[in-house]
Amino acid sequence: MAQLTVDIGGRPGLDCRGFCSYCYFKHAREVPPFGCRYCLPFTKGCEYCTRSVQERYAGFKDLKEVAGDILANLQLLSGDLTRITISGGGDPSCYPEFTDLIELLASLEAPIHIGYTSGKGFDDPDIAEFLITSGLSEISFTVFAADPEIRRKYMHDPTPEVSLEILKRLAGTIDVYAALVILPGINDGDILKDTIRWLENAGVKGVILMRFANETNQGLILGNAPIIEGQRMQSVEEFASLVRLTKSLTTMRISGTPLCDPDLGSPFAIQHEPDILDKLPKIHKHAAVITGTVAAPFIQEILSKRGSGADVIAVNKEIADLITIDDLKALDLSLLPGTVILPGRAFVHLAEAEDVFSADGKIRTVLRGPEMLTADGETSMGMTRDDLLSLEMAGFSALIILINQYGEA
Numbered sequence: 397m398a399q400l401t402v403d404i405g406g407r408p409g410l411d412c413r414g415f416c417s418y419c420y421f422k423h424a425r426e427v428p429p430f431g432c433r434y435c436l437p438f439t440k441g442c443e444y445c446t447r448s449v450q451e452r453y454a455g456f457k458d459l460k461e462v463a464g465d466i467l468a469n470l471q472l473l474s475g476d477l478t479r480i481t482i483s484g485g486g487d488p489s490c491y492p493e494f495t496d497l498i499e500l501l502a503s504l505e506a507p508i509h510i511g512y513t514s515g516k517g518f519d520d521p522d523i524a525e526f527l528i529t530s531g532l533s534e535i536s537f538t539v540f541a542a543d544p545e546i547r548r549k550y551m552h553d554p555t556p557e558v559s560l561e562i563l564k565r566l567a568g569t570i571d572v573y574a575a576l577v578i579l580p581g582i583n584d585g586d587i588l589k590d591t592i593r594w595l596e597n598a599g600v601k602g603v604i605l606m607r608f609a610n611e612t613n614q615g616l617i618l619g620n621a622p623i624i625e626g627q628r629m630q631s632v633e634e635f636a637s638l639v640r641l642t643k644s645l646t647t648m649r650i651s652g653t654p655l656c657d658p659d660l661g662s663p664f665a666i667q668h669e670p671d672i673l674d675k676l677p678k679i680h681k682h683a684a685v686i687t688g689t690v691a692a693p694f695i696q697e698i699l700s701k702r703g704s705g706a707d708v709i710a711v712n713k714e715i716a717d718l719i720t721i722d723d724l725k726a727l728d729l730s731l732l733p734g735t736v737i738l739p740g741r742a743f744v745h746l747a748e749a750e751d752v753f754s755a756d757g758k759i760r761t762v763l764r765g766p767e768m769l770t771a772d773g774e775t776s777m778g779m780t781r782d783d784l785l786s787l788e789m790a791g792f793s794a795l796i797i798l799i800n801q802y803g804e805a
């Protein structure tokens with residue numbers, strides 16, 4: 397099974413016909429490299445945490461460059477090509493040579509997947525048929541609201557009726573997933589109900605609701621909080637209730653990020669599966685497990701079923717994957733034992749974390765834990781409950797093995 401990712405470059409907001417009002421890249425400042433799981437042990441900053449995460453592209457790549465990349469990547473693949481995914485920092489629908497790009501990809505004769513588009517760049521509804529005949533099989537489409545005027549105002553879509561018509565035509569034939577960032581007071585309530593009804597009638601497979609983040613501790617790590625001054629916010633619990641309520645209105649798959657997926661019982665579906673929990677290794681050493689405020693109570697509950705050696709400590713950041721060194725600096729070192737495990741995807745360089753955690757003179761061992769202990773709404777959308785439970789079982793087993801291997805006796 398060989399998959400090809402086609403990176404077209406582009407800058408969020410700037411290569412999207414202007415910023416959507418809620419775009420997480422709005423006001424983003426150029427920040428120094430965070431450090432991450434891909435950095436070399438002695439060098440903080442790699443291509444991923446310096447450029448990719450911040451979507452620091454110069455603009456869209458021209459088609460010649462994209463074609464060159466495709467050719468080079470194809471040579472590295474073995475086996476039949478099973479899927480082509482278009483990705484980038486800008487919106488594919490705004491790519492200036494979009495139809496030429498699709499024709500080029502169609503010649504590879506594999507299903508095409510557009511990982512993300514707002515549709516703002518499409519001005520002709522017939523592009524839907526062109527995409528279908530060219531082999532597009534799946535697309536994630538940002539909607540915000542099915543009311544064209546709301547879409548025009550908050551997404552700055554100059555042709556919202558056309559974008560919605562394209563979505564509708566695509567959903568009648570291929571797999572379409574819709575994404576909605578929820579701005580309380582603007583596209584929740586009756587607007588959301590109407591949008592869900594519209595999407596269901598169109599034949600959309602699933603909807604991902606995304607809680608709007610407006611503060612650093614909610615995950616805005618590019619120095620750009622707030623995105624919308626004075627915007628009313630939802631707590632994580634309020635947002636999860638909205639996701640459950642939305643699910644009760646429709647037969648479509650509904651998931652929310654950061655919480656929750658009502659069909660699968662995620663995140664941390666494993667907590668309701670005593671037989672699976674019994675199969676996890678027992679904890680017989682002692683370590684701190686650092687995480688975000690959303691995951692902390694779940695992780696503590698699950699690990700406590702396998703022993704008392706794990707101290708789960710939440711930093712002041714809701715999402716564990718978006719923890720940075722500043723969050724670690726704010727921790728009370730007297731709470732930390734000699735072994736500390738960070739979330740696998742935290743934006744932290746291990747050597748720097750070791751320095752921070754040894755500032756009180758006690759040398760601590762700092763490790764990176766498994767990359768995933770559960771799946772967020774975007775990931776779980778394409779999973780079955782068994783897939784999810786296997787992922788969680790693998791994640792927690794790896795975490796406990798790490799505690800037992802490196803923890804204090």
Ligand code: SF4
Pocket residue numbers: 408409410411412414415416418419420421485486487513514
């Ligand atoms: S389309 Fe996406 S990346 Fe572009 S401005 Fe809107 S939210 Fe940002």
